Amino acid sequence: xxxxxxxALLQFRAALKYEPGNAxxxxxxxxxxxxxxxxxxxxxxxxxDKLAQDDAAAMKLLDQQIEVHxxxxxxxYLDQEKDAQTKVxx
Numbered sequence: 001x002x003x004x005x006x007x008a009l010l011q012f013r014a015a016l017k018y019e020p021g022n023a024x025x026x027x028x029x030x031x032x033x034x035x036x037x038x039x040x041x042x043x044x045x046x047x048x049d050k051l052a053q054d055d056a057a058a059m060k061l062l063d064q065q066i067e068v069h070x071x072x073x074x075x076x077y078l079d080q081e082k083d084a085q086t087k088v089x090x
Contacts, residue, residue, distance in 0.1 A: 005032050005035040005036045005039065006032075006036055008028075008032045009029065009032035009033060009036060012025055012028045012029045012032055013029060016029065
């Protein structure tokens with residue numbers, strides 16, 4: 001994918017030569033430049049680090065989902081207990 005951004009960057013710079021005042025082309029150059037730098041940063045990290053980050057993010061998401069489900073179950077249980085106590089009180 002980095003190659004695609006490099007090619008785009010060259011095309012945008014060529015287009016800027018024909019329209020030097022075009023702000024849209026300048027923004028595209030900034031975007032392509034950022035994307036190529038970001039791709040280089042990501043490619044410099046070892047694969048194990050990337051996998052560890054992915055695993056950590058997945059575990060965090062899973063923990064959040066479990067917490068939501070447990071909270072939901074607890075609320076349902078409390079509602080059932082409240083209903084049962086209300087029936088007994090009547």
